Amino acid sequence: MFPIADTFYARRRVAFARATALFERAGQPDGPSERALQSIWQHQRLRRDELKTAEGQSVRVLHPGFISVEGGPDFRGAVLQLGGEPPRTGDVEIDLRTSGWHAHGHDRNPAFKNVILQVLWDEPTRTTTTPPGLVLKDYLDAPLDELTLSLENLSLRTLPEELRGHCCAPLRALPEEKLLALLQDAARVRWQSKSAQLLARARQAGWEQALWEGMFRALGYKHNVWPLQNLAELRSRWQPGAANGFALQARLLGISALLPDELTRRQKSTDNYLRTVWDQWWRDRDTFADCQLPRSVWKFHGLRPANHPERRLALAAHWLAGGHLLAQLEQWCVADLPDDKLVPSLRKILVGPPDDFWSYHWTLRSPKLKTPQPLLGEARVTDLAVNVILPWLWVRAVEGKNAVLRDRLERRYFAWPPAEDNAVLKLARQRLLGVGGNQFMRNAFAQQGLLQIVRDFCGNSDAICTACRFPELVREWGAGK
Ligand code: SF4
Numbered sequence: 001m002f003p004i005a006d007t008f009y010a011r012r013r014v015a016f017a018r019a020t021a022l023f024e025r026a027g028q029p030d031g032p033s034e035r036a037l038q039s040i041w042q043h044q045r046l047r048r049d050e051l052k053t054a055e056g057q058s059v060r061v062l063h064p065g066f067i068s069v070e071g072g073p074d075f076r077g078a079v080l081q082l083g084g085e086p087p088r089t090g091d092v093e094i095d096l097r098t099s100g101w102h103a104h105g106h107d108r109n110p111a112f113k114n115v116i117l118q119v120l121w122d123e124p125t126r127t128t129t130t131p132p133g134l135v136l137k138d139y140l141d142a143p144l145d146e147l148t149l150s151l152e153n154l155s156l157r158t159l160p161e162e163l164r165g166h167c168c169a170p171l172r173a174l175p176e177e178k179l180l181a182l183l184q185d186a187a188r189v190r191w192q193s194k195s196a197q198l199l200a201r202a203r204q205a206g207w208e209q210a211l212w213e214g215m216f217r218a219l220g221y222k223h224n225v226w227p228l229q230n231l232a233e234l235r236s237r238w239q240p241g242a243a244n245g246f247a248l249q250a251r252l253l254g255i256s257a258l259l260p261d262e263l264t265r266r267q268k269s270t271d272n273y274l275r276t277v278w279d280q281w282w283r284d285r286d287t288f289a290d291c292q293l294p295r296s297v298w299k300f301h302g303l304r305p306a307n308h309p310e311r312r313l314a315l316a317a318h319w320l321a322g323g324h325l326l327a328q329l330e331q332w333c334v335a336d337l338p339d340d341k342l343v344p345s346l347r348k349i350l351v352g353p354p355d356d357f358w359s360y361h362w363t364l365r366s367p368k369l370k371t372p373q374p375l376l377g378e379a380r381v382t383d384l385a386v387n388v389i390l391p392w393l394w395v396r397a398v399e400g401k402n403a404v405l406r407d408r409l410e411r412r413y414f415a416w417p418p419a420e421d422n423a424v425l426k427l428a429r430q431r432l433l434g435v436g437g438n439q440f441m442r443n444a445f446a447q448q449g450l451l452q453i454v455r456d457f458c459g460n461s462d463a464i465c466t467a468c469r470f471p472e473l474v475r476e477w478g479a480g481k
Contacts, residue, residue: 037121048061101118163463213233217232218376237291254281345473382418
């Protein structure tokens with residue numbers, strides 16, 4: 001066992017480490033928590049050359065996978081070789097016991113259908129309906145207490161050094177300006193492909209409809225893109241005849257099946273709102289029966305209240321009811337704006353007017369807020385700008401052969417401040433750029449470039465970078481080829 005200094009600090013640290021969430025005992029006198037198992041698995045603190053499933057198959061971990069931050073199996077995209085089979089890419093679920101598979105409903109959840117290994121603590125009981133199991137207890141590379149000390153401060157969100165991508169070293173070897181220029185090149189590809197998508201839709205449905213569909217999709221964030229796209233596609237059915245923003249809200253909430261059948265009976269302000277919305281929707285529902293979405297298309301898991309679709313629809317209703325969003329965007333496009341005014345000036349257009357209900361409620365279930373909250377924050381303004389508004393304005397300028405406007409919009413895109421960080425970006429940064437990768441994310445284009453590389457290269461490879469040619473591309477770039 002590794003000798004641990006017997007000092008006051010070391011003793012207190014052990015005492016406090018035991019109390020941390022990482023190694024909570026989870027009702028077992030000698031067992032760790034699931035989080036501890038996740039940490040052990042991620043950092044592979046195992047005698048890796050001895051691993052065997054409960055059924056006796058050898059387990060070779062070519063890559064443990066990436067910790068999942070959005071529900072589903074604990075690790076995504078692991079590369080494992082079980083017995084004499086060829087290596088496979090799949091997911092890994094961590095459970096204290098085999099029974100967790102059924103008890104947590106994984107057997108009925110389609111998100112778990114790619115699980116190729118269930119990592120357990122100490123119960124080898126297998127059934128034919130669970131994935132192969134690996135009992136960690138038998139394979140730790142150090143006693144549990146010692147692991148506690150070395151792993152407790154390592155965040156699960158931090159990718160261990162040895163799991164960095166093959167491109168990390170050549171990327172870090174580039175001078176900063178060359179690295180940023182490469183990200184800029186990749187971002188340009190992303191920008192042009194978004195623009196081409198908007199242009200293709202504009203050719204079918206017109207510029208205005210292409211913009212609305214893009215705006216609705218962006219409001220869906222990543223969870224609810226498709227239901228919002230569907231609603232936008234039916235805009236010409238449900239928008240005409242709505243007298244004001246409230247009528248549009250009622251229509252959109254009704255069509256999208258987000259309107260609860262029951263009052264809360266606890267929240268007076270919400271119940272008043274629901275009664276009025278229902279009064280309106282009651283009159284409209286038969287007319288728009290053909291537009292109705294099933295409620296099951298919406299995803300709520302892992303959504304922040306501010307991103308709930310009902311709140312997003314309320315904002316869309318304000319945009320549409322105002323009737324001059326397009327004209328405002330066109331004016332914004334030609335205005336002379338310094339870089340630090342780009343986000344606030346666009347936000348002023350997009351934030352919508354104060355709303356009697358939605359300014360004080362995150363969702364139809366949440367309690368009334370004391371202070372009003374805007375319907376759109378800065379982070380979503382950037383998403384809308386980078387993914388929809390700037391590419392849409394740019395491709396229109398290109399089609400209209402307006403070189404001045406085209407260049408101005410390109411400058412805005414490359415000057416746009418960074419978007420809010422997210423799990424995909426974090427992982428991409430750590431895999432590709434390693435520790436300190438965040439220092440290069442000073443603009444939205446750097447983030448967009450990184451995401452494009454992930455899509456082009458990581459998306460066509462696996463966690464161990466099999467056959468990925470991006471490192472070669474980086475070396476060529478560095479050599480100025
Ligand atoms: S798959 Fe390619 S781009 Fe992705 S981390 Fe590995 S080497 Fe880099």
